[in-house]
Amino acid sequence: MNLKINYLLFTLALATLLGGCQQEPKDNTPWVTLFDGESLNGWTQLGGEATYTVKDNAIVGTTVHKTPNSFMTSDKMYGDFILELDYKVDPSMNSGIQIRSNSLAHYMDGRVHGYQIEIDPSERAWSAGIYDEARRGWLNPITDNQEAQKAFKQNEWNHYRIEAIGDTLKTWINEVPAAYLIDDKTDKGFIALQVHSISDEQKDGTDIIWKNIKILTDNLSKYSKKSPLKPIITNNALGVDEAKKGWKMLWDGETTKGWRGARLEEFPSTGWDVKDGILTVLSSGGEESAAGGDIVTKEIYGDFELMLDFKITEGANSGIKYYVDTDINKGPGSSIGLEYQILDDAKHPDAKLGNHDGSRTIASLYDLIQADVNKPMNPPGEWNTAHIVSKDNHVEHWLNGMKVLEYERKSDDYRKLVSESKYAKWPKFGESDKGHILLQDHGDSVSFKNIKIKSIIKE
Incomplete structure (x- = not known):
């Protein structure tokens, strides 16, 4: 019996010794x-x-x-x-x-x-x-x-x-x-x-x-x-916490569902492209396009938060409009609404125009209020994030995480600005309680993705 025990102990010790001699594979990764x-x-x-x-x-x-x-x-x-x-x-x-x-x-x-x-x-x-x-x-x-x-x-x-x-x-x-x-x-x-x-x-x-x-x-x-x-x-999807907070995708990243032409019952057959999760208005020479035209949400919104990513090409002009009225009886041209300007400030001449100095530069309230001149804008070819908040007539424009302007709709100051602008001919311009969200076709190639919205419920 003792011989058997000694043999087993010897075998175990030998196995342990041999195992100890085996080295783990060397990591040659150049950390x-x-x-x-x-x-x-x-x-x-x-x-x-x-x-x-x-x-x-x-x-x-x-x-x-x-x-x-x-x-x-x-x-x-x-x-x-x-x-x-x-x-x-x-x-x-x-x-x-x-x-x-x-x-x-x-x-x-x-x-x-x-x-x-x-x-x-x-x-x-x-x-x-x-x-x-x-x-x-x-x-x-x-x-x-x-x-x-x-x-x-x-x-x-x-x-x-x-x-x-x-x-x-x-x-x-x-x-x-x-x-x-x-x-x-x-x-x-x-x-x-x-x-x-x-x-x-x-x-x-x-x-x-x-x-x-x-x-x-x-x-x-x-x-x-x-x-x-x-x-x-x-891409074109909500995070876990975003969904809990009430955000909804305004574009699914694959189809034109939920959108139509501003002056059409359905989505334009030309002028816009959906590819690889990106919605792009195609270039038509820098003029507001008759081929595609602006597109709007089929739904209308009151108080809201809107976020989207956009990418411009060199010299491009476009915009995001809100509280848009698409009544065709109000005359020709783009549908009327407040506009978050999208522009290549360095190359587009509109940057030096406008009823108020700088009011047509990127992220400005088009033709009314200039955005902060120190705004963090990424150059053509890179993505930027636009964020618009409208609650109880208080409106904010954000660009890449920075608040670049704010104003009060329907206030005396706001109405004075409108009276001095090209919008003066439209009674109560920008004062609708609800309206469509619009992406503008201004004839330049501009891309959009991750378009999401949250309706704000008044307390």
């Missing part, structure tokens, strides 16, 4: 370290005043009361990359890894915004889901991905892999595929380590720790991993 293990060189804190320290080759973020979300941001900006890191989080905290994020003076007074790879130790377990910080909210929660939810290890180190290549974002948690998102809102920004704000009831001094932060920016196709998940595509 670049983002954290030197000793200091916060190459990083800058933005937002709140949570504390960040370096301890045991790791970055430690610690919660503080009465301060907003804090972010330790990389000084370098990154577009396409593969990022890996490890973290350990206190079970009471919420946190995240910001990617392709920015802090811009015109956007919410510099608030950090952009994609966040969630760190969520709560029972919800959405760690490695994708959230849009300070913008659209949840884009790819992992609600239906139970395998990824179970992969999170409470009170232990967790490993993330994050791929951002073109419009494709993919995440893994502890080697388990978690999120897969197709979204082209932002293509470049910093990486940041978030310490979330806490309520008065929560204990301060709780930690989240990050280490082994490394990135790859070259030859990404060679190192990118396939994900078995079905991607969530945000």
Whole structure:
């Protein structure tokens, strides 16, 4: 019996020894370290005043009361990359890894915004889901991905892999595929380590720790991993939080459903093109087109919020009109309504025209009120976001996250502006309680997508 036991022990010891000699495959990936293990060189804190320290080759973020979300941001900006890191989080905290994020003076007074790879130790377990910080909210929660939810290890180190290549974002948690998102809102920004704000009831001094932060920016196709998940595509679709807040798509991205010609019962047969999720008015020489013409929503709207992305070509002119009346008995020309101007200010002569100086420049209330001259306009060929808010006759124009003008419909000041403009011949111009939304055909090629609206219910 003793001989058998000794033999078994010898066999077990030999197997252990041989197993120990087997080395794991060497990682030949040319990773670049983002954290030197000793200091916060190459990083800058933005937002709140949570504390960040370096301890045991790791970055430690610690919660503080009465301060907003804090972010330790990389000084370098990154577009396409593969990022890996490890973290350990206190079970009471919420946190995240910001990617392709920015802090811009015109956007919410510099608030950090952009994609966040969630760190969520709560029972919800959405760690490695994708959230849009300070913008659209949840884009790819992992609600239906139970395998990824179970992969999170409470009170232990967790490993993330994050791929951002073109419009494709993919995440893994502890080697388990978690999120897969197709979204082209932002293509470049910093990486940041978030310490979330806490309520008065929560204990301060709780930690989240990050280490082994490394990135790859070259030859990404060679190192990118396939994900078995079905991607969530945000183009011409609502995010989870947008839908909860009452937003609805005003264009489905594929058909002309819900739209018609401003002077037609159906959508124009020529002059407009629907392709690859983009709605484009075709060029006809820079004059208001007789071939296609303006298009309007079939529905009418009272108080509303409207958001859409638009892209102009060089020298282009177009517009978004609201509270539009399409009564053909009111004379020829474009349908009448208030207009959010779309224009290439640098190349189109209208930028120097108008009843009031600058009132025909981009994002202005056409011919009435000039938009802020410091507005953040992206050049021809790049996408911009227009946002119009109208509630209780108070109207705001926004461009790329910045409020560029506001006014009061039906006020004495507004009526004075109208009386001095080309609109004076239309009684009570722009004062309808409801109207159509219109996209203008001014004869230049301009594209639209992600057209969404939220009706505002008066309290």
